[in-house]
Amino acid sequence: MRPGTVSVILVTHNSAEVLGNALASLPDGVEVIVVDNASKDNSLEIARAAGARCVSNANNLGFCKANNIGARTAHGEFLLLLNPDAQLDPGALETMLATAERYPDAAIVGPKLLDEAGQSVWRHKSILHPFEGRNKAPVEPEFASCVPLLTGAAMLCRRAALQAIEGLDENIFLYHDDDDLCLRLTQQGWSLIYEPAAVVRHAFGKSCGASMELTRFKAREHMRSSIYVREKHGVPFDLARERRRNLKRLSLASIKFDRERQVAAFGRMEALAELGRAKSAAARAAAADQDEIAADSRTLKAWIAHKLFGRPESSLAVIKRLFAENVRNHIPGYVAAFICMGFVAATTGASAWIMKDVINRIFVDRDSAMVGIIAGAVMAIYTIKGLSTYGQQYLLQRIGNNIVATLQKRVFDHVLSQPLNFFDRHAIGDLATRMSYNAQGARAVIDLIIQSIGRDVLSVLALTTVMVLQDPLMSVVMLIIMPVAVIGVSRLVKRVKKIMQLELQSIAEIVNAMQETASGIRIVKSFNLEGHMRKRMGAAVEQVEQRSNKITQVNALTSPLMETLGGFAVAAIIMYGGWNVIARGSDPGSFFAFITALLMAYEPAKRLARLNVQLSANMVLAEGLYALLDTPPTISEAPDARKLEIREGGRIDFDNVVFAYGAQPALKGVTFEARAGTVTALVGPSGAGKTTIFGLIERFFDPQEGSVSIDGQDLRGLTFSSLRDNLSLVTQETFLFAGTVRENIAYGRPGATDDEIEEAARMANAHEFITELPGQYEAPVGEAGGRLSGGQRQSVAIARAMLRDAPILLMDEPTSALDAQSESKVQEALDRLMEGRTTIVIAHRLSTVRNADRIYVLDRGEVVQSGSHDELLAEGGLYATLYSLQFRDATPKLAAVGAE
Template sequence: MRENGHLFVRQYAVAIGCLIAAAGCTAFLAWIMRDVIDKIFVQQNRTAIYSLPAIVFLTFAIRGLANYGQAVVLARIGNNIVARYQRRLFAHITELSVDFFAENRSAHLAARINQNVSGIRDTLNLTVTSLARDALTLVFLVFVMIWQDPVLSGIALLAGPPIVLMIGGLARKLRAATRQAIDINARVLASMQEAAQGITVVKAFTMEAPLRERIERLILKAEERSNKIAGITERTSPVTEMLAGLAIAGVIGYSGYRAVVYGYSPGSMFAFITALLLAYDPARRLAKLQVQLERALVNASMIYEILDMEPRQADAPDAKELKAERGEIAFRNVSFGYYPGESVLRDLSFVAPAGKTTALIGASGGGKSTIVALLQRFYDVQEGAITVDGEDIRNVTKRSLRSKIAYVPQAPYLFEGTIRENIRLGRPDATDEEIAEAARQAQAEEFILAAPQGYDTPVGENGMTLSGGQRQRLSIARALVRNAPILLLDEATSALDTRSETLVQAALDAAMKNRTVIVVAHRLSTITNADQILVVDGGQIVERGTHRDLVDREEGHYARFYGLQSGGSRRSADLAGARG
């Protein structure tokens, strides 16, 4: 980082050097106009006819090269800034807690970040170009003007104070409008992204028309806000033009009067007017600088709102590495709720013995999936404690805790890349042989080898080229290749057909050996061999035992669930045991 910092300083130094050279050349062109008029047109000096045009050409050439150099260097710096903040933002976002993503739509967040990152680049580049190019050019040209004629300079500079006062008022109005525009534009992009991702649902439910109407309303709001910003931003132009025109007209009139009445040299007058005209563009850009900076700073401040967020499940200052040699899991008097006043788990306690399988079943909303989320420390318990081999998981690093857990969610998620790359995400150092073995255990090898490029076949966006069962089997393979002592299965076979479920269940049975396994299930046929079954209802354990023990309790929750499923009412059973 330190070497990169020095390189960054050198790059800015080169850019500023080029900008100074361009500003100096612009001022020199105004300066030399006096000699062009006096020596060529008044004195008719033959030598000057050849030397002065050559000097003018050389000055333009140097200015062109300097402008090219500063533009390229600043573009590279800007691209580097964007890349740095993109890396920093992604690293920080991945450290934020799960509840952050529950509160912020992913598409809206991505669109907002995409707009905001450019704000930091614009802030730095606007500052450098304005100070090093426009401000220096203006200073050099004002020096030329004052040197040529102090009185005319005073007339020309009278336009400055009114412009500065006007810009200050406009900048304050622009700040709020820019923030609203960024938010609306992010919502537009997010809505388009969501529609593209859910296009099959959109078409299946003929949602095209209502979605178009909703997005059109957002686009209209964004257009209105952008028009308001344009109105505020460009409000400086007519006033600046009129004040500048008044100053230039006064200078031309006064200098012409002096030339006609008092016989002043035309060279000085032309040099002064040239400097004044050349100074107009940098002065106009500087007049808009504060307005432009307000827009850029709003973007930058919104980026730092994200960067300044602290993870709610941060590691304790003295957090240590989790060993998890046995993998025994214990929930001790755990209470938890996602929202204040709403408890999902209430004084819940159980022990998942090391090397054994514990199954969780129950009605929807009972808290089964919350147990899985708390064990991975996606959220912190509000009361009680969760331990692994006697270690409170709040006292160990999140990375070491999660490295000891392999997780198969109900809804499988695949990332951009190939089948091999998606399985390897479970353990980046896994060999190709280990990936193939995990695929075989997950009963995925058959369809992988039938794919056009085998393990190197791209999966498409979230695995859209694969069936639901195939995606789930790849998700299981990703968990198996992790080779962790704790295995969490959150309805891992829910997306499989009967044949695939049978094959995967056989693979999972083998994978469960010598591991601590917690299974969330709604198909009771998949957990009949579990070492213990816990029935979760209303955030508490209401029944516990083996399959045989619980079935024998004719009036129990488990016996009722089992009766529904084995009695042929599969739909009712699935609903009864849906994900909690």
């Protein structure tokens, strides 16, 4: 094999278990590139130890995108795209290469794939390359042959062919859809060669641990990929039919208790649901016109929606979404809980039924032999009922706790993905309330429905069956009263919803008031604001109390309604039953069994009648939770975002940048350059746009016009993580997290060693005061760093930036709030930090920027001057005016009484 002929590209994600085998199967003399998609194991260490060149991605970019990254960095004439769980047999690569040279028009040479059982995996049909159903499947070729399709896992690609079609389509996630690649290549005149003499063994799906989350993720992405390929090439796709097929898969998996297939089916359902939501607004509006509830309010669905939830246009959709996104992960647990609830319902009915024998056999017939038998039966019934009740409650509580935890993590992740302006629009109290209170409400909706169906409905059915079997006529009374109760209670639903919405607003105000009081306690006490804050908190607490009392009042109304109706029913049944036994000589045991079943059915029936009130209150919480989760980020990564590459030291260019906060312009066509390895200062009056420039560099928002780039790479085309990994920030108002000094420094580079942390502290002139703290590096800094002085907090922040060691440094006058002694030490540390870095400084005190390589003067969103300190002073203008205002000689305005 000629040196440099072949470059091998492996895409990994937690592939340590199999990666070593794949690397060991490669012959010497090939370039190996491992593109790692956010592994959490030691895949990279294994790759580096084997001499591979590694490209590390912070996120899972998908197989196609990662392969393209590897292809762009490779040098070989041929590229071997290899899965980490595939191993080449001896001579396989050489055989493929010889075949490629024998067929110069071949874009790809594919080997013979064998699974773990040694069976050949011959792919003969696909979405884009179907064969006629009446024909036999093509036979696997016995020798090198041109074919219409090649499967993945190992493909020897000719670099020129891959470049001709601009690589793999990066919208496709998994290699199973490589039929798109094959089709594009053949459309451009290339051939595809299958080489059975080259053998590759593929341990399918073993490249990383098969977690349920990963299984669902892969199934979802594969479905999206399949849909994308069909739409791209004009192949019909029937969404409704695919949903039906997937429901069949889910049903079969549930019957077989196949957890992995269940999870995969839910993953596909996710993708199909997203496809449905992606339809145009016009299509959604047209669908709404055909909605069953809107079209005909007399349907059963409309009745349920109105009576149970009071707002049909949203409640049913929210419940459907809650179940689709949460219940699917716990099907085995819910099945087990339903079985337990079935036993509870059955034993409840049995306990009423056995009353017939208790009365007739013991008290009427006086059969002593039956006493022990019936007593034993009663003990067995209630033992089974007790165990089933425990199992039901334990399972539902565990599942509910997991649902709340999952929702809270999801909300927090979603909030973290939002830009800065999101936090300007949402109060902290509102976010905290939705994360805790609303997540509990969403769980309550699921619990209420599950328990009502599995416990109360089944119990009522079991007990009603007992009543009907004992006396059909008396059962009619109960069946008449129940709908009357439900209709009466349903009138309370809308009122509960309105009260609940107001209560949530008051709870958020309580959290806000508490948070602001704790954060601003110095101001509260300094300005004697205790009375004002006490009044504000008191008003919010009283509102919550009043609204809680109203909900309690509405909830309480359901009990008297059921009690009254139930009392009338029991009285009527006693009158009828007593007459039936006394006058007609009916069986007293049957009457007592009936009355026992009726009384036992009272509680579950009352819970069902109250269901809509409780459900309605918690639906407000669930809808609020989804309102937050459905808030799209106003700024997001591009689908084809790439990693930032520091090519020229981190040069920053603003090219005619225009940005406005709403209607108020902040930057008006700003153009400037911060050269690599130099110090660039931004000066100007407040509101000139200096902080906005920092926000654009960190991509907290995007410009409306123009561009911001680093080393020629537009920030809008970069991943957030790679951009911010190359930035360090030191601000005037230093923020430290609650925790220890060591933890706060380590935030600069998670995973840094203790020695690296302490070296960063020394470079920042922080080590000396840290060693004097109680606990030294383990000393707690307090909330927001409140246990440290201003200079100490700033030194810790500089140590954090030192540890990050990013090529670009952003500083917002970090010494302006310090005393002279602290400023001297901090400035010395900053001088070390700026060495060799591209530094941009926002300067409020012009004395700090005299030595800057370039100074840009901003006024009202425009660059009005630029140059060095001396050049700007000589030029005059705004800079000279600001400088003279800060440094002109001033005589004392006040003198002490009696002073000379």
